[in-house]
Amino acid sequence: MEYYLQAGQLLKQSPNKWFDETWYLATYSDVADAVASGQWKSGFQHYVQHGYRERSPHWLFSEEYYRSFNPELTSFVFSAEGCANGYDHYLSGGECGYRSGSVFFDPGVFSCFISRITHNAEPYGQTTDSKPDSDYSLFLTLSDSISDRCRTSWYFDPVWYLDRYPEVRELIRNGTYTSALHHYVTAGQYNQYSPQASFSEEFYREKYPDVAACISAGLFRSGYDHFLTAGASEGRLPAPDVSLAHYASLATVRADIESGLFRDPYAHWIAAHEKQDPRFCYDDLEEMDAKLAFCRLARGLTVQSGRSVLDFTCPDHPVLSVIIVLHNQFALTLMALASLRDNFDGNIELIIIDSCSHDETVHLERYVQGAKITHLRYNAGFLLSCNMALEQVTANAVLYLNNDVRLAPGAVRAALNRLHSSPYVGAVGGKIIRTNGLLQEAGSIIWRDGGTLGYLRDHDPNCPEANFVRDVDYCSGAFLLVPTSLAKSLGGFDESYCPAYFEEADFCVRLIRKGYRVVYDPSVVIEHLEFGSSTSEASIALMQRNKRVFVQRQAEFLRDQLPAHLGNAVLGRSRRSAAPRVLFIEDRVPLRSLGSGYVRSNDIVRSLARQGCAVTVFPINTHYHSLSRIYGDFPDTVEVLFDRSAVDLDTFLEERAGSFDAVWIGRTHNLARILPVLHKNTRYMAAKGFILDTEAVASPRLLMRERVLGLNGTHEDLDEKLRAEFECAYFCQQIVAVTGQEADFIRRAGHMNVSILGHALKTEPTRTSFSARNGLLFVGAVIDAHSPNLDSLLWFMRDVIPLLREKLGDDIRLTAVGFRTRGVDLGGLREFDGIDVIEGADDLREYYEQHRVFVAPTRFAGGIPYKVHESAAHGVPVVASDILIGQLGWTAGKDILSGGAPDAATFAEAVTTLYQNEELWEQVRQEALHRVETDCSPAKFDTSVMEILKEACR
Structure with a gap:
């Protein structure tokens, strides 16, 4: 260590195997400049004193990846375990729990391959006493002769890579790189190298010009980076002879992905072929043998x-x-x-x-x-x-x-x-x-x-x-x-x-x-x-x-x-009836547990089916949920095309010529995306019957977000944004808004053919008494980094919780429940104590039974807040921002309490009052239950759905 402090760091040497000085300086140019100017002696010194908070120390570990894919690892957890950051936690034992810090290093895969290579031999060429404690540390210790013989994940094949690019062997021999994976991650992916036989960088860029454009713009490092980020889930082909569409539709594949055994169908496919395990064999049986x-x-x-x-x-x-x-x-x-x-x-x-x-x-x-x-x-x-x-x-x-x-x-x-x-x-x-x-x-x-x-x-x-x-x-x-x-x-x-x-x-x-x-x-x-x-x-x-x-x-x-x-x-295949046949198009298969408007979409499908319509659900984007979960969420008369996506829509409409009387399209951006396909295939569809269900009007929300966050917007006024947002709406005979307020926005954009359709809910009040409840509850999905729900949680924990602790004590906690898109970083939430994040809860009733007050501190939003309706329907009174109260059309102080625009002091005061005053709590609870019964009647919802359908088809 003395040598490193005196000379090694000045020579840009790495202090140990867990920190890569060369990579750190090449990745963070600002640090390299600071080292060159003498502000820091080395990249390692910068990392230890400052960079550890958010920077990654090694080419095979990403601090962002580790935290994003392990959302339970909050700063509170790190502090309790005496860890400075995610890497500290990883090296202190997190990696031994089969957590991963990189898409290219899966300890489960690596341990399987290394055990094969070292079977019946002294492990790793070392004595048992000197064997490293973890797979990650072991890999960094291995000689290239061993590391380049085994996979570290299903996303890179070192044996194929070195055979395909023999020049890399020479670079490893002369010490430029330590392994094939080191070369690919730090150089190969930036220079159009392919990572394994089942992915062709050249083919992918040529096949998908939009990806090539994104790479040129610096949005992705390579075609493979795009494929692993989005392409695999979009159903894109990784190589000319590798089609994953049918494979990804298999029930066992989807269940394995949802359970977390595999990240995507591509990894599952690689594993199936690599393992040659009968459990992963999906080839058809010879019928005579089967008989x-x-x-x-x-x-x-x-x-x-x-x-x-x-x-x-x-x-x-x-x-x-x-x-x-x-x-x-x-x-x-x-x-x-x-x-x-x-x-x-x-x-x-x-x-x-x-x-x-x-x-x-x-x-x-x-x-x-x-x-x-x-x-x-x-x-x-x-x-x-x-x-x-x-x-x-x-x-x-x-x-x-x-x-x-x-x-x-x-x-x-x-x-x-x-x-x-x-x-x-x-x-x-x-x-x-x-x-x-x-x-x-x-x-x-x-x-x-x-x-x-x-x-x-x-x-x-x-x-x-x-x-x-x-x-x-x-x-x-x-x-x-x-x-x-x-x-x-x-x-x-x-x-x-x-x-x-x-x-x-x-x-x-x-x-x-x-x-x-x-x-x-x-x-x-x-x-x-x-x-x-x-x-x-x-x-x-x-x-x-x-x-x-x-x-x-x-x-x-x-x-x-x-x-x-x-x-x-x-x-x-079906006998015709008088009931309409409806194609229902959404972002994804609208499972109720996803929140974010998908509950309402699911209710529309249920309503159509309940009233005799033959409904086919077509998702624009591909997501992998188990079939049991999908079919458990829809009436059994509904055809759910879980294995399709936007890339299939063109051929699908031709195959289904004459099959639909109406097309119900969820969300305006989906209509804009598929409009060319609809134009092309109009000869296969009815002339009328197209419905645009806006779910939420985006323009006001975006302007509100820019204002709240102090962002530099496009300087367009609301009318310009509305006209641009609904430029595609001319195609539809009927447009659906969720509130009267949003219907006015659509009319303001020049479209008068607007109907209003809110939510469908039955009141199911929980029975737990006021005194037996404690804590605050938030329910909402976090779909992306710009989610209004994520923003509201960050604001609430930063500005409101400290005030509540002064009034209600340090024990007050917020439970945040909801779906989170895999890989979305919960960011600053990890920095706060007093919040419990619950992902993927199938049944929310237990949370409504336990908690005393529901909070909805939304600062920008569109549509209508289903989470407030649902909470009220379960008998949990709500404190919400004025934005949401306006969308609901409820009365502050009667069926809901106001948290201001939101304003931290106002919100904290309202929560405190509702949390401590049982009489007020009961009053607001009863008024809200009555309001839900009035506003969200399922019978009224059914009537509105059919009226919209008839109006579009007449």
């Missing part, structure tokens, strides 16, 4: 069947009758019956027709008790056997079920619930998956010529098109649930189709002609062997013969069907 495995599994279960009899004894009136027709295939039958028994614990009347089997099926009574089993001495075929069984049915619902199926959990209950959901539901079918994991059908289509099509055959069962409830032409008889009275009134299957083929299509057509609906429900999942399917000449001849019968008998129905063409499949 053999399914049959082998069935045979493997026969031992258990011999020891444990399946009990279908029905002591009371059955809830359900199940008809199964058998002809041999004993093992498959037992697996299907076991699946049925495990699937539904209610009373089942099991009716089995054994159509002249010769295997162990003839002794089925040994394995199944309580069933009605008829053994025939001849093969009656499927159709006649089903009709024979129908005569024995006594339950109110009858399920036709194949013996070569396995039911997913809850399939029978889901089907019964759907059948009972409306007296007009005449049949329910499900999502049938073949043994190779691909779809057999998601409902079926009948063409005008009498031909049929299993919709989405060979597609992924998790694709969005397969996962919403809809009325269809018919569903497969492998699983078909029907009201018994209806089945008997039709006489079962028409015996003209004996022995089989087209009988279930004809049956469903007859239901439809009687005024009933055939419903496809994707929550009814069936795995099907398709054992009975055949391509023999006899079978094909029988199909052709029965098709002619079908065409003759159902000629009147068929005249109104679509012509047979795959291009008509989207139109034919």
Whole structure:
């Protein structure tokens, strides 16, 4: 150390492996100038005395990255643990918790690769006693011969890099760089080097000229920097032969990304190919192999069947009758019956027709008790056997079920619930998956010529098109649930189709002609062997013969069907109704937990669906949430295209020609972005029915922000900004504002076709008493660094909390709950004690139960504050800025308390009064509940939504 202080730092040497003097001076030119002028002896001295507060010390660690991706690490935490900053915390043990300080260093990935390299050898060429304590420290210690053989993240491949750029090897040998990664991070990415085989810098810049322009402007270091920041989530291609669109739509991939196992689908894809792990293999199975495995599994279960009899004894009136027709295939039958028994614990009347089997099926009574089993001495075929069984049915619902199926959990209950959901539901079918994991059908289509099509055959069962409830032409008889009275009134299957083929299509057509609906429900999942399917000449001849019968008998129905063409499949997948078909376009899939206007968008979708509209949700930007989270947030009749983005809209509109009666576009900037695509594709859409839902008028908010923050604006007046903001609105027949105030702004921009649509909320007051509550609550999303919510939190913690501590004591705390976009730095919030940040809470009720006062200290905003409505609906009184009170149209001092413009002293006084005065607290609580009931009536919301839709389409 003495040498370093006396000479080393003057020679621009680094003091240790954790600080890179050369990189620090090259990165921070102001420090380099100060060192050159003698103000500092070295970059290290600057960092220790000053730079540690916000600068990064090493090319492989970013202070901003570490704090942004670990938002729980506040200054309070650092102080409590005796750490000066994020790097101090990282080196003191944070890295051992598998935290990362750089996108290029993932300790989990590195430890996996280094253990492979050093397996059965003395670790790292050192004694055990000298082994570094952490992966990061270890990597900085390794020789290039080891470090360049292993990955440190899924974003850089050193082996490929050195093979691709042999000149880098020489630079490492002569000491210019310590490793391949060192070269790429400090030089390669600035000079159009590609980081690994699956990303081509040259291709990316050429493919996306807008990215190249951003790089030239200094907004990104490289195309790869853009790809990792935005391109991956936008669905851009990293290389000519690497398409991530389908891969990113897979349920397991999305779940892994949301859970934080991977940063994006690109990293997941690299890991899957690198690991060659069966768990990451998504290649299609050979169908014959899959069928053999399914049959082998069935045979493997026969031992258990011999020891444990399946009990279908029905002591009371059955809830359900199940008809199964058998002809041999004993093992498959037992697996299907076991699946049925495990699937539904209610009373089942099991009716089995054994159509002249010769295997162990003839002794089925040994394995199944309580069933009605008829053994025939001849093969009656499927159709006649089903009709024979129908005569024995006594339950109110009858399920036709194949013996070569396995039911997913809850399939029978889901089907019964759907059948009972409306007296007009005449049949329910499900999502049938073949043994190779691909779809057999998601409902079926009948063409005008009498031909049929299993919709989405060979597609992924998790694709969005397969996962919403809809009325269809018919569903497969492998699983078909029907009201018994209806089945008997039709006489079962028409015996003209004996022995089989087209009988279930004809049956469903007859239901439809009687005024009933055939419903496809994707929550009814069936795995099907398709054992009975055949391509023999006899079978094909029988199909052709029965098709002619079908065409003759159902000629009147068929005249109104679509012509047979795959291009008509989207139109034919659902039976038309009088209700409008609506395409709903938003920034992203509008999950309720995201806040920031997405709750209202979600409510609009729910309202449209509730009123019978067929709704398709199309996100402009790609985000990766688990499918269970997405589908849990929408009605099951809504098609949610979670795997699409703006880059797909052009082809999507062409594919869906004639599919929509109206297009509801959320947020003005989205309309501006997609306007050229809409112009191009107008021939595929209705001439009218375009709705712009502004969600919030941006211009006043931006002017307000500039004024509040003292920024130098564009010097345009409000009218100029409004005209520019709504320049694209001419395209729409109806424009929606959230308040009367914002409607006036839109009219001021020259558009008179404005409707007002606020929020939909039911009051659900929490029960916790005043005395049992404590603390302050804030709810709001932080979408970006310029978020009004982030600004208001910073202002509140800086200016208001100190005043509140004087009045209420040092124990007063603020809990801030809400969604935060990954990578958005919470910045100055970490500098304050007295705030608890809660991210990603799915259920806010517990927070509304615990806290006494809700604060909304917004200094600039547009739209209408849903968070205030929601808090009031839960019975938590609110102190808000006058800006929000004006947007709400509420009365300060009656249903809400005013915090001024906001003003710190006024806000603190209002919070203190409400926090300490129980009588006032109860009064404001009750008045606010009444106000929400009046302003946010769901019935009123539904009426407004339909009026807007009708006005746009008339």
